[in-house]
Amino acid sequence: MDEIVLIQDAQQGDMDAFNRLILAYQDRVYSQAYRVLGESQAADDATQEAFISAYKNLRSFRGGSFRAWLLRIVTNACYDELRRRKRRPTTSLEPVDDAGDEIESPHWIADPGELPEDNVVRAELGHAIQHCLDKLPTDFRVVVVLVDVQGMDYLEAASVIGKPLGTVKSRLARARNRMRECLQGFWELLPISMRLGS
Amino acid sequence: MSISDRDLEALSAYLDGELSEKEQARLEANIQRDVELRNTLERLQHTRTMMRSLPKLRAPRNYYLTPTMVGEKHKPRRAFPVLRFASVLATLLLVLLFLGDVFVLPNQVMAPARTMQFAESAVEEVEQLELEAETIEGQLPEVPAEQSMDRLDMEGEAAPPAAEAMISPSVEPTPGLEKLLATALPAPAEEMEDVIGGAAEPEEEPDLKIEMRDQASTPADEIQPGIDLRTVVRITELLLIVVALTTGFAAFFLYRKYK
Numbered sequence: 001m002d003e004i005v006l007i008q009d010a011q012q013g014d015m016d017a018f019n020r021l022i023l024a025y026q027d028r029v030y031s032q033a034y035r036v037l038g039e040s041q042a043a044d045d046a047t048q049e050a051f052i053s054a055y056k057n058l059r060s061f062r063g064g065s066f067r068a069w070l071l072r073i074v075t076n077a078c079y080d081e082l083r084r085r086k087r088r089p090t091t092s093l094e095p096v097d098d099a100g101d102e103i104e105s106p107h108w109i110a111d112p113g114e115l116p117e118d119n120v121v122r123a124e125l126g127h128a129i130q131h132c133l134d135k136l137p138t139d140f141r142v143v144v145v146l147v148d149v150q151g152m153d154y155l156e157a158a159s160v161i162g163k164p165l166g167t168v169k170s171r172l173a174r175a176r177n178r179m180r181e182c183l184q185g186f187w188e189l190l191p192i193s194m195r196l197g198s
Numbered sequence: 199m200s201i202s203d204r205d206l207e208a209l210s211a212y213l214d215g216e217l218s219e220k221e222q223a224r225l226e227a228n229i230q231r232d233v234e235l236r237n238t239l240e241r242l243q244h245t246r247t248m249m250r251s252l253p254k255l256r257a258p259r260n261y262y263l264t265p266t267m268v269g270e271k272h273k274p275r276r277a278f279p280v281l282r283f284a285s286v287l288a289t290l291l292l293v294l295l296f297l298g299d300v301f302v303l304p305n306q307v308m309a310p311a312r313t314m315q316f317a318e319s320a321v322e323e324v325e326q327l328e329l330e331a332e333t334i335e336g337q338l339p340e341v342p343a344e345q346s347m348d349r350l351d352m353e354g355e356a357a358p359p360a361a362e363a364m365i366s367p368s369v370e371p372t373p374g375l376e377k378l379l380a381t382a383l384p385a386p387a388e389e390m391e392d393v394i395g396g397a398a399e400p401e402e403e404p405d406l407k408i409e410m411r412d413q414a415s416t417p418a419d420e421i422q423p424g425i426d427l428r429t430v431v432r433i434t435e436l437l438l439i440v441v442a443l444t445t446g447f448a449a450f451f452l453y454r455k456y457k
Contacts, residue, residue: 019262030257044258051261055268122253129252147214148249154216173203173210180245 007066011058018055025067026051028150029074035145036078038134046081050074065156072160075142082138125186132182140175147172201238209239213246281449288442292435299431 003024009017029050034043050073061069133141139161146157147168158168201209208225211217217225229235 015263015265015268022261022263026257026261027255029261031255034255040258047257048261051263052268055263125248125251126253129248144249148246149252151250154211154214169207169211169216170203172214173207176210176242176245176249177206179249180241183245183248 003066007058007061010055011061015055018058021066022051025070028067029070032071032074032145032150033078035130035133035149036075036138036141037081038130042081046074046077050077053077065159068152068156068159071146071150071152072162075146075160078142079138128183128186129179132179135182136175136178140171140178143168143171144175144179148176201234205235206238206242209235209242212239213243278449278452281445281452285442285446285449288438288445292438292442295431295435295438299435303428303431 003021006017006021010021026047030043030047033046033050034040037043037046050070054070054073057073133145136144142161143157146152146160147154152160154165154168154172157172158165161168205228208217208221212222212225229239
């Protein structure tokens, strides 16, 4: 069924219509939450919270990109979660050296098990990227996830974060540069087809 | 030579095709000349490619919403203050009604019975008064019409001695009338004379007598018209008790359920 019709039905209180929209967007919304928060349980909570909030505020949706509207809500839920973490800091499970510096991310501790070699490399690459994403400032991380993971253009990303186009351009460039610096040690993880000069 | 933030933004936007044609042409010319720019562009492109190669994540579960998750929990929360207010209001009304029942209603209920009894006795007394007045008029000498008119004209002024002499010796109020006047009308002597002389206006007197009566003289078992009012009050009290208890318990259970 047409997305606009589903949205209109959901605005009239049709929960089944909204659940069909959820089915269409839950992967993207969860992905955004996971990439920003870097933790599956927190991402799960943020996703559920975002859909509940979206349903309750559905009447405020005035058209345009429904995906951008949903991602804006989940991004705000992520910011809320990060603020809560700041107020109530928890003990990190990440291993630290004698100086208290983090040695490695738990992503690297995960046992790949019996995965085939390609899958192991791909999983490690994913972990490396997430590791570098986690090290970015939140504002930079949100923008680079919106553009490079969600595949949004600058205008859509600007509507999600509620900032001008120039801010998106600037934050994205800095985020990519920092990611480049962070990922320098992991070039060998990249599949050959993606390597430079291939 | 390091890359400036401006160049970095231009290179990043160039990769995404977000530069205008003019900006793009200028940047491409710079890239041809500047090796550092070219290297940075390649690394940024590499990073971008890696980011875009990230496997798509799947949601670990379905996030379907149910009415309970988005709304139904809130309905009882909205009903709770309403029920609580209804319970308190019904209780207050019950207390007020009960106090009124105890302290005000008995007097209010007796009033109509007394009024009827007083009215009956007043009619009897008026009839007796009329009889006595006729007796007095029968004892008076015949007065010519002119003198009667003169007497009427001089009412309110000092009565002429002749007229007083004509009335005073002959008018001896009977003991019953005197007693009635003494109890009902604590008025000056001139007003009493007016009453005697104006016996043709007896209809004003019953009101005065009713007001002067001793109200405690009526027995309570004679009260009949107040029974309906009392029944209404009792029924209202019962209804208020039911409303107060029902809403109170409902509010209590809602509070326990959703606190």
